[in-house]
Amino acid sequence: DTEVTQTPKHLVMGMTNKKSLKCEQHMGHRAMYWYKQKAKKPPELMFVYSYEKLSINESVPSRFSPECPNSSLLNLHLHALQPEDSALYLCASSQDQRGRVGEQYFGPGTRLTVT
Amino acid sequence: GQNIDQPTEMTATEGAIVQINCTYQTSGFNGLFWYQQHAGEAPTFLSYNVLDGLEEKGRFSSFLSRSKGYSYLLLKELQMKDSASYLCAVQSNTGKLIFGQGTTLQVKP
Numbered sequence: 710d711t712e713v714t715q716t717p718k719h720l721v722m723g724m725t726n727k728k729s730l731k732c733e734q735h736m737g738h739r740a741m742y743w744y745k746q747k748a749k750k751p752p753e754l755m756f757v758y759s760y761e762k763l764s765i766n767e768s769v770p771s772r773f774s775p776e777c778p779n780s781s782l783l784n785l786h787l788h789a790l791q792p793e794d795s796a797l798y799l800c801a802s803s804q805d806q807r808g809r810v811g812e813q814y815f816g817p818g819t820r821l822t823v824t
Numbered sequence: 825g826q827n828i829d830q831p832t833e834m835t836a837t838e839g840a841i842v843q844i845n846c847t848y849q850t851s852g853f854n855g856l857f858w859y860q861q862h863a864g865e866a867p868t869f870l871s872y873n874v875l876d877g878l879e880e881k882g883r884f885s886s887f888l889s890r891s892k893g894y895s896y897l898l899l900k901e902l903q904m905k906d907s908a909s910y911l912c913a914v915q916s917n918t919g920k921l922i923f924g925q926g927t928t929l930q931v932k933p
Binding site: 740752753812813818 | 857865866867868869872911913918919920921923924925926928
């Protein structure tokens with residue numbers, strides 16, 4: 710199983726809503742990532758979890774709150790978002806954060822629209 | 825600083841060969857990766873280079889010269905389905921992937 714799954718596929722939310730994005734992998738990977746991708750731009754790293762601990766936070770606003778309940782799951786909690794936060798949110802995983810970690814497996818993404 | 829450059833767009837003909845170049849200047853280097861991304865889809869891993877030289881994988885090959893901060897992705901026998909964005913990414917010492925802006929390749933019949 711070399712799959713990273715993400716739910717939901719699409720999400721429309723108002724600026725006062727609270728929602729969560731979910732990501733799951735069963736490859737035994739110990740590093741998991743959240744990226745944000747705007748149209749025609751490369752993915753931008755938001756957070757990295759390594760062995761279920763937050764390893765990197767790329768100065769992301771606090772309205773985005775990551776959570777790693779166990780080694781297979783990664784959540785991104787959203788609250789009081791702005792329209793400019795509309796983007797494709799990608800989850801990825803890799804064997805480890807270091808070594809040959811660039812072989813990150815990406816999930817299909819959640820297309821988020823903030824109204 | 826971190827800088828990864830690749831052409832914005834390229835066009836090639838079905839059946840031909842195309843080379844997509846990537847130059848980089850990064851603080852720390854732990855490998856260079858190429859990803860393919862079709863519109864509206866997630867990036868998929870194509871290749872990884874950490875030592876100088878050529879890595880071949882079917883129709884796709886990737887080359888790295890660390891002393892020159894240079895890599896290229898070579899696509900042979902182009903097919904229409906190869907029309908996509910190709911992302912060059914350098915892995916820093918912390919494991920973080922730094923992506924270039926991507927090259928949009930259009931394959932024409």
